[in-house]
Amino acid sequence: MKQKNNNVLPVMMAPRNRQTDPFRLKAWHGVVLASIVVLASIPAFAAEEPTRASMFEVLVRWMPLLLQGFVFNVVISISAMAVGTITGAALGLGQISLNGWVRKFAWITTQFFRNAPWLVLLFFAMFLLPFEIKIGSLIIPLPDWLKAIFGLSLPVMANVSEIVRGGVISLPSGQWEAAESLAFSRTQVLWRIILPQCVKRMLPPWMNLYSILTMATVLASIVGVSEMMTLTGQALAAEGGRTDLLIPFYSFVLLMFFIYCYPIARWTIRLEKKFAVIN
Amino acid sequence: MAWSEDQPMVSIKDLHKSFGALEVLKGISMDVMKGEVVCIIGPSGSGKSTLIRCVNALNDIQQGSILVEGQEVNDHNLDKLELRKKVGMVFQQYNLFPHKTALENIMMAPLLVLKQDKAEVEKLARQLIKKVRLEGKEESYPGELSGGQQQRVAIARSLAMNPDVMLFDEVTAALDPETVNEVLLAIKELAQDGMTCMLVTHEMAFAREIADHIYFTDRGVIVEHGPPDTFFDDAKDPRTVEFLGQIL
């Protein structure tokens, strides 16, 4: 039976990633965060012995090293994202291949790495990759951080693969039909017609994934890569395990990630809204 | 003052209603007697929907009075639930509960609000389904029904509360042309059974056929009103004439 469009109930709208009361990062939020750190440390501060350096002096002293660590986190995240995006895009195209075997292989690979926890994949790369690769007489060393990049790029690959597949199948089939009826080859249709339209749709989830990856780079501390979390632990140990330093140091790590990831999250939401209007 | 059946069932006096700075109703008065069918017509944005939404307190009122069976609606202490047991309403977009079957949609309010016995409610609901000619659709979900069918379920859903007055808010405006008639037929049968009805509608021929009284509203006031024959054939006010000229 024929149904009018307005029979489609408004309740079937997908959950919107919209905020009724947008909470934007402004300069004073930094002040608020900083004061939370200060206030939270007061109990520990009160108990402190006068002879020792105040915890903020200690934090400031270690800050350059910690920031270097954070830069390393960012480097790991960008590298893993690059590797994961390239391999993931290939895998995602495999998932929409016309060849059934390629499709099955790409699908199972994607599911396998998507279902595995990031930490397990990181362990997997850390423990099972050799510390160096010999190709003939050429010896390529594989330091821990390189293995970490590889380990983190595995879940990124699987998620990018799903983003690509989702982006392509989200296009109305009319686009394929229209292009094919103009006698484009499948490759031409894919690269000239479909993918350019999908990139826009894939960008927000891809950025979201990058944000998740950046936050996952601290997992590398568990396997001993000298990124920010590892250095924080070392700094705390070097200060003799003072418990009053824990809150300011960990807060500083949280703050750095927040400053980096929050703008990405805001930007992602803005792009989502923008593309939602266009499409 | 006790209400008796010879007094108006719905009595509206000098009704004013604003949304913020925008005054939508600027002093509306009308009486609807028991068993009477009243049609309210007028251009879009003339406040007709707002008017009938005020009758069952979906919109609140700034000034004036609405008496439903002698009960003042413009009252902070109004028991809205009591009012809504007396006044049924059918909406333009049907607004069925999408997660309940047609039968469940009809049974829900008598069970939850009137706390009636389930077996009896089900019997009543099946009778109502039959009345709106939807036998066999009892177990269908709203999403599986056409607009016209959904709207008839919505009418049955309101009737299940055994209301004294029924309000119809442009109930055919969202329908496919071919399903409009089945809904109008259901309303017509209802009117013939003696139900007091207030309709906002664009179906002029239908209004002329079933209405006892027609009100023409424009920009928040009643421009002209009268029995259908007089109203359609002998309109006085130029605005009414112009409107009817565009429609007919």
Add this chain to the structure above:
Amino acid sequence: MEAFYEWARVLYDSTGINLPFIYDSYDRGRMIDGFFTTVKLSVICLFFSVIIGIIGAWLQNSPLKWTRRIVNGYIQLFRNTPPLVQLYFFYFAIGTLLPKVTNDYGGQEPILGGFTWAVISLSFFAGAYNVEIFRSGIEAVPDSTIEAAEALGFTRLHIYKDITLPLAFRVVLPALNNNLVNLVKTTTLAYAIAVPEMLYEANQIWSDNVNVTEMMIFMLLTYFVLVGILVWGMNRWERALKIPGFGA
């Protein structure tokens, strides 16, 4: 079963593939304990994160500006910082501020153990996502459907319980399930504070038996199957709750 254990031993003797969690009763016990710790941690965190989500979504509708801001601040803070650092912050930074208690052996131990801190930290982490999910679900229920229920005389409680929640729940189910799957994967972080969940126990076993490769592959397969079953179950649940003609 014994034959299976024996098979693993033979496998080790003949090929060197060492699966002590099958043939060794002690390692088997550790692995099973780890599995149940992971399940327990997931279920408890799921429960609290949903509670946080419901309360948070409710608070986000608060008329008080600062209540809304604090809830939004919580969401943004937990969504934009690494969950591992959150866990460290709770376990080390806040954990050391709390008083210590004397245990059965006369020693001092923290009042809250690693498992409890993992529950607190992961519940708040997943809860931050759930608040947004629930809010979007409640927003997706159209006002007109609520209005229809009002017009039928439903009380606020009935509207919330019988209309808003069932509809919102179906809208959010896919997102909620997705978050649950992520939560199960995130429980591996508890490894970092020595909560004896599956990954931690696997680590213990490979440290004792020097069989990293086998354990690593076993872990990957276990999580693949565990999460796969979960995803499959969730999809079935979504389909079971699907209303014909409702939703895409």
